[in-house]
Amino acid sequence: MAFLELVNVRKSFGASVAVENFNLAVERGEFVSFLGPSGCGKTTTLRMVAGFEKPTAGRIVIDGVDVTDTPPNRRNIGMVFQSYALFPNMTVADNIGFGLKIARRPADEIRARVEELLRIIHMSEFGRRYPYQLSGGQQQRVALARALAIQPKLLLLDEPLSALDAKIRASLRQEIREIQRQLGITTIYVTHDQEEAMALSDRIVVMSRGRIEQIGTPFEVYNFPATRFVASFVGTLNLLQATVVDAAIGLVSVEGQSIRVARPLTQHRSGDAVSLALRPELIALDGQINSEVNRLSGTVEDVTFLGSIVRVRVRLSANKLHFDLFNNPQLRPPQPGSLITVQFAPEACLVLGEDASPAHPMSASAAQAA
Amino acid sequence: MAPLTQTKTGRATVEPRAFSWTWLGVAPFFLFVAAFLIWPTLSIIAQSFLDQDRRLTLRNILELGRPFIVSSYVYSLQLSAVTAIGGGILGGLLAYAITIGGLPRPLRDAVLSFSGVASNFAGVPLAFAFIATLGQLGVVTQWLRSVGISLYPAFSLYSFWGLSIVYIYFQIPLMVLIMAPAFEGMRREWREAAESLGATSWHYWRYIGLPILLPSILGTMVLLFGNAFGAHATAFQLTGGGSQGNVVTILIGAQISSDALANPGLGNALALGMIIIMGVCIGLYTWLQRLSARWLRS
Amino acid sequence: MLKRFWPWFWFTVGAMYFLVPLYATFDFSLRARRGELSFAAYANVLNDIKFVESFWFSFQTALATIVISALVIVPTAYWVQLRLPRLRPVIEFFTLLPFVVPAVVLVFSLARTYSRTPLTDSREGLWVLLIGSYVILSFPYMYRAVDTGLRSINIHDLTEAAQSLGAGWFTILARVIFPNVYTALLSGAFITFAIVMGEFTIAALLAQPAFGPYMNRLASSRVYEPSALAIISFALTWAAIAAIQWIGQGAQARVAGPR
Numbered sequence: 001m002a003f004l005e006l007v008n009v010r011k012s013f014g015a016s017v018a019v020e021n022f023n024l025a026v027e028r029g030e031f032v033s034f035l036g037p038s039g040c041g042k043t044t045t046l047r048m049v050a051g052f053e054k055p056t057a058g059r060i061v062i063d064g065v066d067v068t069d070t071p072p073n074r075r076n077i078g079m080v081f082q083s084y085a086l087f088p089n090m091t092v093a094d095n096i097g098f099g100l101k102i103a104r105r106p107a108d109e110i111r112a113r114v115e116e117l118l119r120i121i122h123m124s125e126f127g128r129r130y131p132y133q134l135s136g137g138q139q140q141r142v143a144l145a146r147a148l149a150i151q152p153k154l155l156l157l158d159e160p161l162s163a164l165d166a167k168i169r170a171s172l173r174q175e176i177r178e179i180q181r182q183l184g185i186t187t188i189y190v191t192h193d194q195e196e197a198m199a200l201s202d203r204i205v206v207m208s209r210g211r212i213e214q215i216g217t218p219f220e221v222y223n224f225p226a227t228r229f230v231a232s233f234v235g236t237l238n239l240l241q242a243t244v245v246d247a248a249i250g251l252v253s254v255e256g257q258s259i260r261v262a263r264p265l266t267q268h269r270s271g272d273a274v275s276l277a278l279r280p281e282l283i284a285l286d287g288q289i290n291s292e293v294n295r296l297s298g299t300v301e302d303v304t305f306l307g308s309i310v311r312v313r314v315r316l317s318a319n320k321l322h323f324d325l326f327n328n329p330q331l332r333p334p335q336p337g338s339l340i341t342v343q344f345a346p347e348a349c350l351v352l353g354e355d356a357s358p359a360h361p362m363s364a365s366a367a368q369a370a
Numbered sequence: 371m372a373p374l375t376q377t378k379t380g381r382a383t384v385e386p387r388a389f390s391w392t393w394l395g396v397a398p399f400f401l402f403v404a405a406f407l408i409w410p411t412l413s414i415i416a417q418s419f420l421d422q423d424r425r426l427t428l429r430n431i432l433e434l435g436r437p438f439i440v441s442s443y444v445y446s447l448q449l450s451a452v453t454a455i456g457g458g459i460l461g462g463l464l465a466y467a468i469t470i471g472g473l474p475r476p477l478r479d480a481v482l483s484f485s486g487v488a489s490n491f492a493g494v495p496l497a498f499a500f501i502a503t504l505g506q507l508g509v510v511t512q513w514l515r516s517v518g519i520s521l522y523p524a525f526s527l528y529s530f531w532g533l534s535i536v537y538i539y540f541q542i543p544l545m546v547l548i549m550a551p552a553f554e555g556m557r558r559e560w561r562e563a564a565e566s567l568g569a570t571s572w573h574y575w576r577y578i579g580l581p582i583l584l585p586s587i588l589g590t591m592v593l594l595f596g597n598a599f600g601a602h603a604t605a606f607q608l609t610g611g612g613s614q615g616n617v618v619t620i621l622i623g624a625q626i627s628s629d630a631l632a633n634p635g636l637g638n639a640l641a642l643g644m645i646i647i648m649g650v651c652i653g654l655y656t657w658l659q660r661l662s663a664r665w666l667r668s
Numbered sequence: 669m670l671k672r673f674w675p676w677f678w679f680t681v682g683a684m685y686f687l688v689p690l691y692a693t694f695d696f697s698l699r700a701r702r703g704e705l706s707f708a709a710y711a712n713v714l715n716d717i718k719f720v721e722s723f724w725f726s727f728q729t730a731l732a733t734i735v736i737s738a739l740v741i742v743p744t745a746y747w748v749q750l751r752l753p754r755l756r757p758v759i760e761f762f763t764l765l766p767f768v769v770p771a772v773v774l775v776f777s778l779a780r781t782y783s784r785t786p787l788t789d790s791r792e793g794l795w796v797l798l799i800g801s802y803v804i805l806s807f808p809y810m811y812r813a814v815d816t817g818l819r820s821i822n823i824h825d826l827t828e829a830a831q832s833l834g835a836g837w838f839t840i841l842a843r844v845i846f847p848n849v850y851t852a853l854l855s856g857a858f859i860t861f862a863i864v865m866g867e868f869t870i871a872a873l874l875a876q877p878a879f880g881p882y883m884n885r886l887a888s889s890r891v892y893e894p895s896a897l898a899i900i901s902f903a904l905t906w907a908a909i910a911a912i913q914w915i916g917q918g919a920q921a922r923v924a925g926p927r
Contacts, residue, residue, distance in 0.1 A: 071565075072566050073566070077566055078567075079563060083559055087577075087578050088582060088665035099567030099568055102573050132664060149567075150568065156566075392747075393752075395751065396755060398739075403762050403765075406778065406800040406803065406804050407765060407774070410781040411774075417780070460685065466675070467675035468679065471678070477679065481679075481683075487862075487902070487909050490863060490866065490905055493866060493868040494883035494886075499689035499692065502695070502697075502895055503688060509692035510692065546682075600770025600772070601770075602772040603867075619772040622773060623869065627873065637776065652764065
């Protein structure tokens with residue numbers, strides 16, 4: 001049995017439904033992210049796990065105990081907030097030791113534990129400082145230490161990095177992951193930043209409008225998005241209007257140019273209007289030897305130099321297409337206005353229906369496996 | 371107009387030689403404050419150390435020790451303390467109720483608007499509101515009589531406690547106006563963080579809520595204290611403005627129309643005493659505000 | 669809901685403290701005619717020529733106070749933000765001083781300091797002292813309102829834009845700065861108005877025929893009319909505060925609009 005289980009959880013505020021039909025099983029020591037745009041219900045779900053919100057229906061089980069009706073102060077859960085939420089009237093050490101003090105642990109034990117945690121977050125010198133004397137990144141590390149001090153069963157992080165600037169965000173992200181691995185603590189991490197979710201998580205729960213869109217490893221979610229929403233929310237994507245020419249052999253047409261897809265299109269019939277989704281990094285300039293590839297021709301509209309990569313925008317007649325080239329000082333990038341042909345493998349093609357229908361047989365099975 | 375040059379930051383600034391003109395911009399303000407506030411106040415302070423022949427003396431200050439002046443200061447201080455604490459507690463609880471107490475939002479807005487009005491309520495209107503309420507023929511007095519409780523003659527609106535009840539009417543709204551934002555500054559996450567660490571509601575208030583709010587609460591009460599100490603109109607209306615056995619402000623007021631103490635220097639010393647007490651209040655208030663502002667900066 | 673018991677309880681206590689005296693005053697003011705409820709007391713008050721005179725006097729005084737206060741505060745606050753930001757704490761300190769020097773001490777000091785000068789020997793001189801004191805009392809409210817108002821617009825850019833178009837300082841203040849702090853100024857003005865209209869101490873001690881001393885005199889000679897007057901004065905203050913909020917909401921909408 002899984003360590004944390006959410007069974008048919010539903011939450012509504014008055015008439016509006018915030019979370020619906022939420023089922024998730026998290027293993028002990030696993031790092032799971034809830035990913036989605038704001039208002040998708042990810043924070044509400046996290047707050048239900050913490051006990052700050054009561055589910056309208058469904059059950060939440062932690063370590064075999066049904067905690068659906070347990071108040072937050074008896075759940076033994078560590079929580080880290082976006083706004084740090086350090087107690088401004090206490091020193092760093094008092095903040096970290098607060099949970100232990102409430103639990104009436106002996107002073108020696110508290111001091112030792114606080115020192116240990118200060119070491120873990122590399123802030124041993126800062127015990128006597130007050131929160132207002134710390135930077136945002138330092139405050140969030142203290143908040144993490146405070147949450148870990150009580151040796152919680154679960155660590156919940158609610159967009160902990162989104163108030164920080166980019167550089168600190170990247171380094172603290174690394175630190176959080178290291179501490180989590182070191183302690184082996186089961187963790188749920190809420191974020192709207194797909195890069196963050198992919199860098200940190202064992203598994204990602206992609207949410208939209210109160211529902212789970214897909215559960216899978218970062219690899220699965222990125223390469224085999226289960227729905228149109230996941231495909232467009234995670235990573236950059238070209239979406240081309242296409243028509244199914246022959247569903248049985250996986251042939252579609254984009255503005256009259258034929259494109260072969262790796263698998264038969266079981267969900268569609270010939271003549272259906274579909275979207276062809278292509279990751280920019282899987283498209284290359286034509287000219288490589290592979291003959292079994294798809295090709296599309298168009299006019300170069302814009303070239304953006306992004307440092308390590310060069311992003312090229314190509315206009316077909318009705319569709320636009322981005323693709324990436326690695327920067328190479330020896331090669332001149334394509335010139336705007338010139339004609340160009342790009343190529344991509346049939347395996348790179350995802351065909352998305354109009355609605356949230358699965359795009360790919362493999363991703364559907366991945367979702368089931370999870 | 372002063373010639374302009376461009377500095378490195380691109381802001382147009384006045385050239386150094388025209389610098390003294392810059393100060394001219396604030397001259398009207400300082401002239402006004404000097405003429406109507408600073409000069410008169412300083413001259414009163416200075417004059418409290420001068421006798422009638424303009425010689426330096428401490429006699430005026432020593433004369434503050436006259437029993438009826440001391441009792442007047444004590445009366446004022448007691449009245450201010452009682453109404454600051456009473457108004458502070460009631461106002462604080464009301465501010466709590468309408469902010470984080472979870473009452474409907476319209477109630478909060480209504481109480482805040484009302485407080486803006488009521489904190490300026492003083493003098494005749496306030497006195498008469500309470501005469502109509504707790505005077506001999508007051509609505510509450512009569513209602514109490516009908517259920518068998520007679521306030522009079524034990525109680526009088528013109529006594530210390532009567533005056534306190536009236537003062538508290540404008541103390542409560544002042545407390546509400548200042549404390550409501552402080553309560554609203556209490557972040558929900560603090561409480562949730564405490565709860566997730568195992569704290570009960572009592573723990574939260576004992577270790578986090580009250581300690582954070584305490585400087586604001588004390589500071590505002592100090593402000594209420596000064597507010598009551600400097601009040602004149604309401605006391606004048608209720609007590610008739612006699613110079614004996616009364617609040618300090620009335621004693622000073624009586625010095626303007628007639629030199630009731632037969633010593634102009636003593637009037638100055640009375641005012642000096644008030645200025646010192648009020649100065650201490652504002653200093654204490656500012657210090658306490660800074661204390662809480664420091665914590666809440668980030 | 670038992671969970672909300674204490675908030676409701678304290679709200680009720682506070683509401684009673686606030687409203688019962690108002691109700692009692694209103695009730696009392698209706699009893700001028702024996703055996704019936706009537707607005708006779710109000711009619712008596714409004715028909716009293718002294719009421720009209722003192723009200724008009726205080727009204728004029730309030731307007732004069734507001735105009736002078738605005739003329740002093742707006743250029744000062746503007747100039748301090750534009751050129752002398754270091755002076756801000758000093759100005760704030762001086763605008764706080766009226767709390768340290770209570771009205772009664774202020775008027776006492778003024779009367780003593782300017783005794784035997786034209787300021788205290790003539791009616792006009794006393795009026796100048798009265799307005800001067802009120803302007804001082806208005807500074808904390810006016811300065812804070814205007815300073816906040818100025819902070820919400822970019823006065824550096826506005827000033828430079830006006831200068832680049834050839835405007836002089838007077839034009840900048842009158843045509844650019846004043847209109848932009850108009851709403852902030854109005855909210856300070858209404859507080860000032862409410863304070864001046866009900867002010868008793870300074871007016872009485874300077875022997876001015878103002879509304880406050882009138883109420884006081886009436887209170888010692890009549891029974892029901894003072895209650896009516898209390899209600900009127902309360903309604904007046906309420907109207908002023910309501911005007912502030914109404915204007916404040918308008919200002920918020922204006923700021924939020926174009927973004």
